Amino acid sequence: MAIIRSRELLDNWEDIPAKLIHSCISEHQESIKRIDLLERYYKGKHDILQRDLGEDKGLPNNRLVANHAKYITDVAAGYFGGDPVKYSGDGIDAIMAAYKAADVDSHDSEMIKDLSMYGVARELHYMSSDDVPIPRVSCIDPRQLFLVVDDSVEYRSLFGVHYYERRDLDNKAAGWTINVYTATRILRYSAPRLGAPELELIQETPHYYGGVPIVEIWNNEEQQGDYEQQLSLINAYNVLASDRVNDKQQFVDAILLLVGASLGDDETEAGKTLKLLKKFKTLELPAIEGAGASWLTKTLNEADTEVLKNAIKNDIHEFSMVPNLTDQNFASNASGVAMKYKLFGLEQLAKTKERYFVQGLRERLKLFASILRVKGQAASTDDVTITMTRSLPSNDLETSQVITNLKDIVSAETLLAQLSFIDDPAAEAKKAAAERAAALKEQQKAFGMPMGSEDAEDEDPDDAE
Structure with a gap:
């Protein structure tokens, strides 16, 4: 999320002191653990994979991952941004040409995926390194880029920071590069480590975007990912599925209970008896009253387990507002109106995304228009209409x-x-x-x-x- 500082802290926001840069980086570092967790779940590296049932290694320890997190993001992002954004209005021909050259449609897909996963997406505007530079935009990992805004109701941008660790030829850490973006300049610093008292200024270059060339877009007011509140339910589903397989495995590996009989007097003799038992599938019991053999197992109540599994799964889809499209309720011959009712929750989720996403798109339009006017191309964003269509048949x-x-x-x-x-x-x-x-x-x-x-x-x- 954006970092807030009072505009009254500095008289000149083109000259950012190292102390303020370090302070903002430290605050941003506190959010990285959360983003790491959300990314880990999207990639299928759930907590169940670390489960240890104890020192007794004889018990089965299946660890199944049902990756609802990836499903939620893929469906929500595909429904919301599967179709390219459409723009209409006078004076935007130059901007549309620049968008096409920068492949903005693909960029939007990356931004929408980050929104669904992390609850926030950030893009960096820059000029290409071609012989004739053209404006470009890149979706940057939110763990490496942040925006600092003022404490007014408009949250106006003060400056942005893009920082990353450098690596040498042996892929060993070799310090940090910190790029600071103000409204008119790009300041590149080098530091041996984050938090170093002094920053070495390597390069200073002007830019002509007419504002901080970083756009931050929220997924919702809370800046939460689409599956962030369902992590506990996802964990419960994984545990239930894993224990269900464990029970099945224990059922297969059941203990043979003998009453009034013995396989042998020692381990060697018992081993020979077991080999004969596996070979001939026959067990001879002594002719005494009460002698018998049976498997020592526990009763599995599959019906109750299935009810609990379905209840957890339904809760995951209900609270994330992303429906289970493989459910039998989604008939292929459903009418358009009926399908809209079934997708009502997902549509409300998409509308919330759209409000914030369109705000970010307008900021992007302004930055592109500013740089194109500097290049002598007429560009206006006054009456641009932005249309987003859902990806549905x-x-x-x-x-x-x-x-x-x-x-x-x-x-x-x-x-x-x-x-x-x-x-x-x-x-x-x-x-x-x-x-x-x-x-x-x-x-x-x-x-x-x-x-x-x-x-x-x-x-x-x-x-x-």
Whole structure:
């Protein structure tokens, strides 16, 4: 999450003292343990893998991982950001061209995944190292990048820090690089370790983004990941599944109980008897009353275990608001309205994400517009409309009927943005207008009335008859 400092602390926020940089890095380090935990669960490295049942190694110790964390993130991120973001408005052609060159659509997918996993995503804006530099943007690991904002209600950016450990040829630690981004400059420092009293300034370069070139986007107000509150339920499910397999294994490895009989007087004799038993599958018991043989097992109540397993699984999906798409309730022939009811919780989750994500997208637009204006390209973000569509099987026939009903009421660009196969509504609207104009000219020409031409203006209506 963003680090907050009062703007009154410094008169000049272009000159950040080393003490303040160290203070912010120390505060940021406190959040890394949490992010490590969330990443570990996404990758399937759950706590169950560290379970030790004690010193008695004779007991089975299966450790199963049901990776609900990865499922929740993959489904939530795919539903929310599976389709590219659409932009429409005047004066954004240069920005859209720059977005295409920077492959922003792929970048958005990385940002949305970080949002779902960590509850926050951060991007760094920079100029490429090409012969003709172009603006680019990169999704940076939130453990290496943070933003410092003021304590006003607007949370205006003060500066940002990107720091990482350097490695030598033998992959051994060789100090730290700390990049500080202000509203006008990039300051690169070197330090032997984090918290070193002095920072060595290696390089200072200006930038022309017109603000701190770092954008931070939240997943929700609490800045929590989509499965963060379900970790205890995920742990319970893993324990139950593992113990269930342990019980099955113990059932298979049951103890043979003999009453009134013995396999032998010593270990060697008992071993020979067991080999004969495995070979002939026959056990001879003495002819005495009460003699017998049976397996010593415990009764497994599979029904109760299955009920508990399903209850935990349902709680995971219910509280994360990410449905189980393999459930029988998700019939393939469900209508669009019925499917929306089933996805109501996921849609509310997506709407919360969208509010914060669009805010971040507008900050990105401003940074791109600023740098493009410096390069002499006209770019405006005043009336940009951002449209995000959910990644679901779309009913374009139903959508086209809605568009027809709203014609002459809603703008063409807005209507075209509703169609799943339209990537650039503004360009498509221009193409459609050009085709209509061309068709109109062809019709006029066919009737001998080329409207708008010089001949049409000079021609006498009576002569045309």
